[in-house]
Amino acid sequence: MSTPSHRFRSQVDFSSEQLDLDNPVTEFRQIPQRSVALEFFSRDLKFSDGKIFTVWSFESNSSGRSLPGPTLRPKEGEIFHAKFTPSKGAHTIHWHGMEPDPRNDGVGHTSFEIGGTYTYQWQAEPGRPGDPNYGAAGTYFYHCHVNTVLHAQMGMFGALVVDPVVHPSYPVSLGARRPFVDGPEYDIATESILIPYSVDPRWHKMHHAAGLSGEDAGLNRFEPKHFYLLGGNLAKRGNTDGRTWSLSSIPANVVPGVRKPTLLRILNANYLPNRMYFTDPAGKPAKIAEIIAHDGRPFRDTSVPGAPSLPSGASGNPLFTSVLCFGAAERYDVILRPPTAGRYQLRVEWEDWITGKILAARTVPIIAG
Amino acid sequence: MSDHQDNRETGFASGEKSTELAAAPGHLGRWDFLRYGAAAGLGAIALLNSQPAKATQVNRVVTAQPFAVSPIPGVLDLYINEGYLRMVDRSLVYHRGFGDRPSNLNDFSPSLAVTPKVFTADGRLVESRSYPLGAPLPPHGTPQPFGPDPANPGQYYIRRNYWASYYPQRTIIAEVGGRIRIRIQNRLSKPHQFVLHGAGPDRSDVGTGSIDPGGTALLELDTPAPGTYIYADPTNAPVERVLGLFGVLLVVHPEHQWAIGEDLASFERQWLWICHDVDSVWAGIEASGGTVDPRITKAVPRFFLLNGRSGFESLGITTDDALNLASEEETLISGYPRQLDVRQFGEGSELGTVRGGQLVRMVNPGIVFHQMHFHGNHLWTVGRNNYNWPRRNGFVDPEGHVVIQQWEDVVELEPMDRKDCIIPIKRPPDAINPVWDARTTDWEYPMHCHAEPSQTAAGGLYPGGLVAHWTLKAPIKGAAL
Numbered sequence: 035m036s037t038p039s040h041r042f043r044s045q046v047d048f049s050s051e052q053l054d055l056d057n058p059v060t061e062f063r064q065i066p067q068r069s070v071a072l073e074f075f076s077r078d079l080k081f082s083d084g085k086i087f088t089v090w091s092f093e094s095n096s097s098g099r100s101l102p103g104p105t106l107r108p109k110e111g112e113i114f115h116a117k118f119t120p121s122k123g124a125h126t127i128h129w130h131g132m133e134p135d136p137r138n139d140g141v142g143h144t145s146f147e148i149g150g151t152y153t154y155q156w157q158a159e160p161g162r163p164g165d166p167n168y169g170a171a172g173t174y175f176y177h178c179h180v181n182t183v184l185h186a187q188m189g190m191f192g193a194l195v196v197d198p199v200v201h202p203s204y205p206v207s208l209g210a211r212r213p214f215v216d217g218p219e220y221d222i223a224t225e226s227i228l229i230p231y232s233v234d235p236r237w238h239k240m241h242h243a244a245g246l247s248g249e250d251a252g253l254n255r256f257e258p259k260h261f262y263l264l265g266g267n268l269a270k271r272g273n274t275d276g277r278t279w280s281l282s283s284i285p286a287n288v289v290p291g292v293r294k295p296t297l298l299r300i301l302n303a304n305y306l307p308n309r310m311y312f313t314d315p316a317g318k319p320a321k322i323a324e325i326i327a328h329d330g331r332p333f334r335d336t337s338v339p340g341a342p343s344l345p346s347g348a349s350g351n352p353l354f355t356s357v358l359c360f361g362a363a364e365r366y367d368v369i370l371r372p373p374t375a376g377r378y379q380l381r382v383e384w385e386d387w388i389t390g391k392i393l394a395a396r397t398v399p400i401i402a403g
Numbered sequence: 404m405s406d407h408q409d410n411r412e413t414g415f416a417s418g419e420k421s422t423e424l425a426a427a428p429g430h431l432g433r434w435d436f437l438r439y440g441a442a443a444g445l446g447a448i449a450l451l452n453s454q455p456a457k458a459t460q461v462n463r464v465v466t467a468q469p470f471a472v473s474p475i476p477g478v479l480d481l482y483i484n485e486g487y488l489r490m491v492d493r494s495l496v497y498h499r500g501f502g503d504r505p506s507n508l509n510d511f512s513p514s515l516a517v518t519p520k521v522f523t524a525d526g527r528l529v530e531s532r533s534y535p536l537g538a539p540l541p542p543h544g545t546p547q548p549f550g551p552d553p554a555n556p557g558q559y560y561i562r563r564n565y566w567a568s569y570y571p572q573r574t575i576i577a578e579v580g581g582r583i584r585i586r587i588q589n590r591l592s593k594p595h596q597f598v599l600h601g602a603g604p605d606r607s608d609v610g611t612g613s614i615d616p617g618g619t620a621l622l623e624l625d626t627p628a629p630g631t632y633i634y635a636d637p638t639n640a641p642v643e644r645v646l647g648l649f650g651v652l653l654v655v656h657p658e659h660q661w662a663i664g665e666d667l668a669s670f671e672r673q674w675l676w677i678c679h680d681v682d683s684v685w686a687g688i689e690a691s692g693g694t695v696d697p698r699i700t701k702a703v704p705r706f707f708l709l710n711g712r713s714g715f716e717s718l719g720i721t722t723d724d725a726l727n728l729a730s731e732e733e734t735l736i737s738g739y740p741r742q743l744d745v746r747q748f749g750e751g752s753e754l755g756t757v758r759g760g761q762l763v764r765m766v767n768p769g770i771v772f773h774q775m776h777f778h779g780n781h782l783w784t785v786g787r788n789n790y791n792w793p794r795r796n797g798f799v800d801p802e803g804h805v806v807i808q809q810w811e812d813v814v815e816l817e818p819m820d821r822k823d824c825i826i827p828i829k830r831p832p833d834a835i836n837p838v839w840d841a842r843t844t845d846w847e848y849p850m851h852c853h854a855e856p857s858q859t860a861a862g863g864l865y866p867g868g869l870v871a872h873w874t875l876k877a878p879i880k881g882a883a884l
Binding site for chain 2 (some may be wrong): 113139157183310354
């Protein structure tokens with residue numbers, strides 16, 4: 035099953051003849067410590083600027099219909115199950131950045147597409163302090179991998195956060211958490227996620243299989259007209275049924291202070307390069323962002339073979355910046371460390387994927403207190 | 404119907420003249436293929452009666468017979484040729500390229516890319532798809548392991564300094580200590596250049612200067628430092644590059660053939676991945692004698708290629724065995740699972756680890772900001788643009804890129820960028836134990852660009868664009884402990 039041996043006479047045949055199974059079996063099914071049931075939905079959603087677009091995405095029993103889909107949050111070491119029941123055609127879920135076996139990787143041409151129901155199963159690898167070879171804790175996302183160019187733009191994605199195991203040498207304070215097993219503590223109450231996304235309205239009128247039969251659907255032309263910052267406070271999403279979850283401001287704890295610092299998770303959910311700039315209340319570049327992880331893996335000092343690899347911050351070399359560049363599907367984890375209270379700003383720019391020209395920008399305040 | 408099919412499958416009719424871009428009324432000509440390339444595979448028949456013959460103005464050097472310059476020992480002759488290449492949807496698109504034999508526009512198989520050549524340190528020029536010269540060839544591109552890893556059941560020790568690597572078309576390899584000697588003949592009607600970007604003193608560009616139509620130029624230089632370099636025609640940038648005038652120079656230290664360079668990361672074998680994006684409209688303008696102004700005619704790539712192939716052809720799942728094998732050898736990463744420690748890839752050691760990974764050199768002569776996403780394993784990025792990244796004391800550069808060796812599942816690849824990454828080829832970390840322990844087949848994982856419009860061909864046909872996969876080989880019966 036995991037090795038596609040079928041051969042195809044043409045690209046049209048390959049694009050239009052993906053293996054579609056009604057109810058594939060979850061092999062070696064375990065008792066999960068964390069599980070979720072997800073379904074597909076299609077509906078018109080209201081965006082932060084009042085615009086309404088048809089969105090396809092995922093919903094759970096309690097999430098309502100929103101964009102992005104419900105945030106999933108398993109822990110390292112847990113057996114995770116996601117029972118997925120698509121509708122209006124076959125879909126899959128790819129757990130972007132998680133690395134299970136091919137059947138649970140959610141890609142049609144290396145396993146199968148789901149017509150009925152399938153329960154994905156995987157176990158996020160536990161981290162080990164000081165070891166750069168182990169550990170899955172970090173920021174990810176999940177998305178449909180069928181006609182992905184269209185389905186991901188239609189909104190078939192959600193945030194996936196993997197929390198670390200707690201190691202005795204790295205205990206956690208009340209109200210705090212660590213981003214990875216030996217990472218710095220952060221404040222749970224202000225943890226936020228920022229998800230740049232953009233909409234090409236032409237695409238939101240297409241059908242499930244647009245382009246797969248060889249017709250020119252223009253899917254090589256992504257020309258967004260609307261630009262959004264999705265996300266918000268991870269602890270307080272609340273009811274977003276019928277509308278998008280939109281980021282309007284970012285809280286940040288002043289450091290040093292009574293509370294632990296704020297963690298900002300970043301996920302590029304569109305097809306364009308983004309660049310972001312942090313500025314202080316006076317509008318000057320502010321190096322308040324400590325970049326601690328990328329694509330679910332911490333930055334570490336790996337210079338001494340066999341010796342513990344400390345996280346960059348703990349090794350005396352924190353990666354502070356006022357500017358961060360990141361392209362499609364990349365994730366960054368950032369500890370915000372504003373030295374004083376006040377209204378900082380985060381400006382996010384979208385760039386053309388060929389010329390690099392700035393297409394749009396959005397600014398949100400960072401309220402440091 | 405039959406005329407059309409013949410043209411698509413066998414190239415142009417034998418009686419065609421090189422300047423006959425326009426079709427006779429009622430026939431689909433080359434120009435029609437250009438304008439309607441994406442529709443050619445499906446709706447071309449409708450064009451036969453609905454489109455008038457297209458008058459074209461063509462101005463190019465036409466030769467009745469290809470001619471070659473007299474060879475000089477140790478000198479690589481490249482010819483700036485033009486011709487039509489079949490895209491993954493079977494449409495034909497006009498291209499230019501640095502070929503290694505003279506060919507004409509109407510050739511069935513024009514020479515638009517060099518078959519890999521090696522400049523050796525001792526002054527020889529050798530044609531070889533594999534390097535190091537004389538090293539054993541990995542079957543189907545897959546290095547066979549040394550043997551089971553007793554400390555890690557189901558995993559293997561790799562062979563160090565043993566297997567050759569295969570390289571794609573457009574690759575020129577040069578060994579440190581030697582000289583690079585390239586003679587370029589311009590067989591087209593406009594001036595062109597050949598430039599090795601970053602290969603000159605202090606990483607400056609070095610090139611031939613403008614070569615007039617019919618003219619020849621010789622470029623000679625000492626082999627630069629180990630690394631990857633893009634060669635291209637910078638004329639009217641990026642237009643000539645998009646039309647196909649590009650390739651990659653890979654420089655290797657002859658005493659460190661299985662390492663990025665002295666005291667740098669070593670590998671079991673390496674893979675050279677060359678990205679390219681094809682704009683049919685630009686090709687059509689140039690084929691008809693015009694000159695593209697990229698400020699006026701915005702680039703809209705329609706095909707996205709990795710090592711010259713897209714979609715199911717890049718994935719090696721066609722009915723053409725030879726094409727599939729070439730993809731397996733040149734593009735489709737494969738290996739046996741091994742334990743690995745990213746703190747030690749053999750830098751500066753005699754033997755290094757017996758558990759190393761494979762090196763993926765990603766090179767983007769294209770014009771799209773590619774985002775190379777690997778399923779199954781994160782990659783360890785060791786450097787960019789021939790700068791080895793530090794393992795400690797990293798920093799964020801003024802553009803906002805984090806500069807330190809790091810894990811990534813999406814590797815940014817801006818136009819003209821080159822990234823060196825180690826793929827560990829290790830057990831996928833989030834697979835549950837019972838599934839891993841019961842594994843009897845190869846496990847395949849996709850690699851694709853996550854700037855998703857690059858996953859299309861001719862406006863659709865997902866996944867028909869810049870895509871590949873990598874294979875974690877099944878246990879060897881009787882060998883696994």
